Amino acid sequence: MPHAVPYRPLNGHARGFWLVLGLLGLAIAGGLGAAHLMHHEGHIITGMTNQVVWGLPHVFAVFLIVAASGALNVASIGAVFERPLYKPLARLSALLAMALLIGGLSVLVLDLGRPDRLTVAMTHYNFKSIFAWNIFLYTGFLVLVGAYLWAMIDRAGARVYKPAAYGAFVWRLVLTTGTGAIFGFLVARQAYDAAILAPLFIAMSLVYGKAIFVLFLMAVCRASGRPLGGVVLRRLQRLMGIVLGAMLYFVAVHHLTNLYASEHHGIEAFLLRDGGPLTTLFWGGHVLLGGLVPLYLLLAPRLGGNRRALSAAAVLLILGGLTQVYGLIIGGQSAPLVLFPGFEVSSAFADGVVASYVPSPWEVLLGLAGVAIGLVVAVVGCAALPILPADLSDAAIDPDHVADTLDEQDGALAGTT
Amino acid sequence: MSQPARRDVLKSLALGGGLTLIVGPVAHALAPRPPGQPADPATRWALLVDTRACKVDCAACVDACNREMGLKQPTDPDFDPAHDAQYIRKVTLRDPDTGHTTAPPVMCQHCAKPPCVDVCPTGASMQRADHIVQVDKHLCIGCRYCMMACPYKARSFVHQDLTDQKPHNPRGKGCVESCNLCVHRIDRGEPPACVAACQRDGGGAMVFGDLADPNSDLNRRLAEAGGHRIRADLGLDTGVYYQGL
Amino acid sequence: MSAWPQRRRPALALAALLLALALALPVLATPAAAAELFPQVPAAAPGTECLAPPGEMRRTHMDRLTHRRTEAVRAGIRQPAESLTRCLSCHAVTDTHGQVVTAEDPRHFCRECHDFAAVTVDCFSCHASRPEDAPR
Secondary structure, eight states: OOOOOOOOOOOOOOHHHHHHHHHHHHHHHHHHHHHHHHHOOOGGGSOOOOSOOSOOHHHHHHHHHHHHHHHHHHHHHHTTTTTTTGGHHHHHHHHHHHHHHHHHHHHHHTTOOOEEEEEEEEOOOOOOOHHHHHHHHHHHHHHHHHHHHHHOOOOGGGGGGHHHHHHHHHHHHHHHHHHHHHHHHOOTGGGOOOOHHHHHHHHHHHHHHHHHHHHHHHHHHHTTOOOOOOHHHHHHHHHHHHHHHHHHHHHHHHHHHHSSSGGGGHHHHIIIIOTTTTHHIIIIIIIIIIIHHHHHHOOGGGGGGGGGHHHHHHHHHHHHHHHHHHHHIIHHHOOOOOOSSSSSSEEOOOOSSOOOOOHHHHHHHHHHHHHHHHHHHHHHHHSSSSSSSOHHHHHHOOTTOOOOHHHHHHHHHHHHH | OOOHHHHHHHHHHHHTTTTSSSSOOOOOOOOOTTTTTTOOTOOEEEEEETTTTTTTTTTHHHHHHHHHHTTOTTTSOOOOTTTTTSSEEEEEEEEETTTTTEEOOOOOOOOOOOHHHOSSSSEEEOOOSOOEEEETHHHHHHHHHHHHHHOHHHHHOOOOOOSSSTSOOOTTTTOOEEEOOOOOHHTTTTOOOOHHHHHHHHSSEEEEEEETTTTTTHHHHHHOOBBBOGGGOOOOOEEEEEEEO | OSSSSSSGGGHHHHHHHHHHHHHHHHHHHHHHHHHHSOOEEEEEEOOOOOOOHHHHHHHHHHHHHHHHHHIIIIIOOOOOOGGGGHHHHHHBBBBBSBOOOOOOOSSSSHHHHHHHHOOOOOOGGTSOSSSSOOOO
């Protein structure tokens, strides 16, 4: 049985609360303004072209959507894998998952060429399209996680607790696979033509989702004066380290298998060696700052339980994650499509040349607004509902000191999720 | 889809001893379709480009397409290569070993299994019964997933407001568009503008015809000299053939 | 409690309505008021007939157009006589210089009623809003 942890909502009258909401509101207003301008003037004012058709908004959207399913992981560990230590955090985990998904979807919708035709998208479905499937996956995710959250908060929902928890767990794996499949189905683009994208996306989701979860948890506990003990943090730190290791492993396998198949040599040479800024982002941003450094911060024994190391790692992972998705989306489009293997090609339509892409300020504003929308949902949710435990000190959540004995089992656990 | 594959058509051609009687779909010559009659599913409109007859510096097809569809010409001073639509383009190919250079036109390849149609969430990307692939712009929400999916870079996105569009080619901001083989002309019984221009002003390199009609000029030429399809390895069964590549 | 029996109330309301209408009628009948209440639809090309009686066209033109466009684009069924371009050639409106106006102009046939009824249609962001051979 989990301990009965008392929950205490954020104080909706605090000045800091309104300050944060005000700042986020500004960010959202900026993004909406940018989106409005984009639709009035057309996408001509963005950095996107007929060669790079998905730009920074998609980077943010995919990052947030992928992170959403990973943010649910803490709740899944608590409910599906019966780890009582995580149970007090399950509500926040579920709320953040919904919030991030809403933020990501908003960006996606606001970037459409014809957002005014959203009703068309809701009334005309092409069931062969993985995009259309994703619309169902996303709404289903919101419904299931919502039910799960309700079951945790309201006694009346206790009956649906288990089914909702399991349903949400399975659904989020499918959802991440579905998001990965958006790229996996693009047979023509050499960068995406790899089966390993599906597990890679799941590993990415765990890393980004956990990083955002930890950062949000630490920030909100600090801001609202809630004790946050080392036990929980240390375990989250290790878990993050392990999933990050898994993700880097998949990244390595992805590129190594591509290097093995000679038809992919061109794209790999481009991404890893000749891609200019993209290559720099890959090695410097994604691998070093977003991979190896946080790996050290998370797993070095002498940094275990070090809050600075943990929060620094989380920040680096978020930035590194954005870099990684940028490389995947922009890199995959910048590399020239091979229509005529073996020929030197040129044309008025950029055949045979690397497409350049420079994001416009509008796209940056729109992407940040997506983050802000997610955060507003999370912050308001924390104020309106009993989401946050009143006390997360070691004494409160682990009175029997079970944490130490469970540490070993964590490794195996991370391997299965 | 009871579309006879090209191989089978060729096989039956060989079996039938050249151009003799073949039992199968009736011949579909290019003729105006009477009002009220839908596109014919027994037809597969297709193109053949003989690159040996296609001069490297000739752009009659591109020129005609842009004029027919109301697009800017790449030679226009205000032409913006990153954003302006190009339904058809000449791709200059140089063989690094021999130095031999050709410049075939590349446009929507009108796949029998079009990836753009598969990925489109609303069904705006569509294949007409006569196998023309096009965008139903009334349903297009501008997500550009089709552009990501197209192996041929055949599609363009309209990046800004337009004025003075051609009545037969409505196009506007926020939607994706591409070569539709000039459906409006085909339905009137005329070949696509690029083909007409190539026959008239160019080298006569382009042939338009019905791939499902064994007696079409297009099929006769293919049976004689064979044809190459771009990225045939992807298995999309494209409807544009090239000779002399 | 009301002084009037319940079932009399509808009859009473009807009577009041009729009275109000009778009082308002002379005002409504002035041309100025009518112009504000009903849009001034520009006349079609003289000597022609619409696809259906005008009253029916007013009610059904949107469904006709939607049906037509689906048939034309998706099934390839052409009906030149019912096409949008044909509507615009019969319903072309010329300005004082004899130029056919585009949908930019509030006098355009498709705009008179729509502006009045606060309906916006996006058709003319793509479709030419006047015949191609119109003087420009």
